[in-house]
Amino acid sequence: xxxxxxxxxxxxxxxxxxxxxxxELAQYVHRPVFRHALYRGTDPNDRPFSTNLxxxxxxxxxxxxxxxxxxxxxxxxxxRMSPGSPEYFRRDQSLSKAIATQGTFTHRGVRDLVRSASxxxxxxxxxAADWYIDKVIERTKDAANPYKNIMRSWxxxxxxxxxxxxxxxxxxxxxxxxxxxxxxxxxxxxxxxxLVEKAEVEARNDRWSCIIFVQRRDVVLALAEILRHxxxxxxxxxxxxxxxxxxxxxxxxxxxxxxxxGTESQGDTLAQxxxxxxxxxxxxxxxxEGIDIQGxxxxxxxxxxxxxxxxxxxxxxxxKERSTFTLLFQEGNLAERDAVSEWMAREQQMVxxxxxxxxxxxxxxxxxxxxxxxxxxxEEEDLAFTVSSTGYAFGICGCIVLITNAVLSSPSxxxxxxxxxxxxxxxxxxx
Numbered sequence: 001x002x003x004x005x006x007x008x009x010x011x012x013x014x015x016x017x018x019x020x021x022x023x024e025l026a027q028y029v030h031r032p033v034f035r036h037a038l039y040r041g042t043d044p045n046d047r048p049f050s051t052n053l054x055x056x057x058x059x060x061x062x063x064x065x066x067x068x069x070x071x072x073x074x075x076x077x078x079x080r081m082s083p084g085s086p087e088y089f090r091r092d093q094s095l096s097k098a099i100a101t102q103g104t105f106t107h108r109g110v111r112d113l114v115r116s117a118s119x120x121x122x123x124x125x126x127x128a129a130d131w132y133i134d135k136v137i138e139r140t141k142d143a144a145n146p147y148k149n150i151m152r153s154w155x156x157x158x159x160x161x162x163x164x165x166x167x168x169x170x171x172x173x174x175x176x177x178x179x180x181x182x183x184x185x186x187x188x189x190x191x192x193x194x195l196v197e198k199a200e201v202e203a204r205n206d207r208w209s210c211i212i213f214v215q216r217r218d219v220v221l222a223l224a225e226i227l228r229h230x231x232x233x234x235x236x237x238x239x240x241x242x243x244x245x246x247x248x249x250x251x252x253x254x255x256x257x258x259x260x261x262g263t264e265s266q267g268d269t270l271a272q273x274x275x276x277x278x279x280x281x282x283x284x285x286x287x288x289e290g291i292d293i294q295g296x297x298x299x300x301x302x303x304x305x306x307x308x309x310x311x312x313x314x315x316x317x318x319x320k321e322r323s324t325f326t327l328l329f330q331e332g333n334l335a336e337r338d339a340v341s342e343w344m345a346r347e348q349q350m351v352x353x354x355x356x357x358x359x360x361x362x363x364x365x366x367x368x369x370x371x372x373x374x375x376x377x378x379e380e381e382d383l384a385f386t387v388s389s390t391g392y393a394f395g396i397c398g399c400i401v402l403i404t405n406a407v408l409s410s411p412s413x414x415x416x417x418x419x420x421x422x423x424x425x426x427x428x429x430x431x
């Protein structure tokens with residue numbers, strides 16, 4: 001547990017778990033039941049098809065960077081500058097970089113939209129990809145309208161160019177008829193999990209609530225939209241979304257509409273979830289920590305956690321008694337299962353470390369001169385010393401901490417090392 005020890009070293013501390021009254025504490029800490037659901041991955045020979053994405057991809061592949069107003073302006077500036085001057089050199093570097101990376105305002109935004117829609121197509125389905133492209137282009141056209149002052153940082157030439165590109169994309173609106181809601185097998189597996197767990201909880205006359213953790217903000221929106229209209233869930237799920245913040249480059253793209261598609265504030269969504277007006281939250285990692293969300297009965301990971309911290313924090317949201325924590329696994333993907341097994345093993349190591357009483361002040365049992373046995377927590381911890389003048393009482397471990405602090409703060413000599421040895425013995429019975 002190198003990371004664990006690094007944290008302790010950086011904070012100059014020892015991470016510990018309380019030992020007194022641990023049995024009583026355990027009565028109020030409910031570890032969720034771990035479950036998993038399998039889904040089929042995309043068949044390479046039968047990939048889903050999105051008409052809107054196909055049209056957008058065709059336009060993106062045929063964009064000419066030389067027609068972009070940013071490139072035209074850079075070339076115009078170069079023509080007015082003296083070759084060899086510092087300003088000419090800097091402007092030429094900017095032009096070369098923009099052409100090489102295709103990193104202009106419009107070109108980057110179109111590529112980002114293609115990538116986002118492709119991800120949605122792969123994991124959510126064709127209907128969701130068509131819906132997302134339709135919404136993004138609709139909102140972007142409205143924002144880029146030269147007669148509106150929505151995006152003040154956009155230059156007029158960029159707005160006109162962006163609109164000319166988007167007008168070339170053939171976009172079809174989606175149908176909300178049940179037979180037209182084509183979704184992935186992963187969505188099918190998720191729907192099954194939600195309905196089964198909801199039925200189990202309500203059979204106990206309890207109120208069901210669930211959080212689904214999703215890695216990408218755009219997938220949160222697409223998944224929420226399809227669940228709101230899926231024939232099996234539209235009448236039983238009351239859905240809210242939490243998007244949080246992100247430093248992703250896509251967030252600064254012209255095509256990022258993840259903020260504008262959210263109709264409710266984060267505070268309103270959380271309040272409605274707490275009082276039961278919403279029973280399902282679809283969230284990015286923002287809900288894993290730092291936000292006051294009372295424990296819910298079900299937590300589902302749409303994407304596997306990226307690290308052990310995310311694994312532990314998202315699972316910790318399932319705090320109710322008999323709660324569940326469900327992971328979605330792709331059939332045949334052994335790497336996903338190996339990653340989860342590794343996190344479970346590392347978590348157990350971490351638990352063993354912060355429950356180890358010999359690690360007070362970061363010292364091992366050998367350094368402390370202690371031979372801890374299984375009964376130390378229950379028997380020796382009951383021994384206490386009380387300061388009669390103040391009434392302050394502390395047990396054996398508290399004594400060790402105080403004595404060690406006193407030794408470490410005493411004057412030292414460069415030729416000597418101080419070794420601490422503690423001898424613990426039961427008090428002599430009095431007659």
